[in-house]
Amino acid sequence: xxxxxxxxxxxxxxxxxxxxxxxxxxxxxxxxxxxxxxxxxxxxxxxxxxxxxxxxxxxxxxxxxxxxxxxxxxxxxxxxxxxxxxx
Numbered sequence: 487x488x489x490x491x492x493x494x495x496x497x498x499x500x501x502x503x504x505x506x507x508x509x510x511x512x513x514x515x516x517x518x519x520x521x522x523x524x525x526x527x528x529x530x531x532x533x534x535x536x537x538x539x540x541x542x543x544x545x546x547x548x549x550x551x552x553x554x555x556x557x558x559x560x561x562x563x564x565x566x567x568x569x570x571x572x573x
Contacts (some may be wrong), residue, residue, distance in 0.1 A: 533537065
């Protein structure tokens with residue numbers, strides 16, 4: 487028997503199975519099956535006191551400062567890299 491025919495047949499069925507599974511995954515829409523996601527970390531502001539709202543502002547301003555610092559660090563690193571590769 488020709489061994490290359492057996493290998494070709496095995497590859498053929500493997501491709502059929504893989505193609506069928508990819509089609510099944512693409513056809514299956516699971517978004518409708520999952521419950522809607524509730525945003526995490528976003529409290530209802532109407533339920534918070536003035537002091538709690540002020541605390542939220544302080545925390546958010548601290549987070550903004552942290553993000554700005556990260557951006558500045560990345561811009562500095564990028565500027566240094568650009569200077570190295572400038573011709």
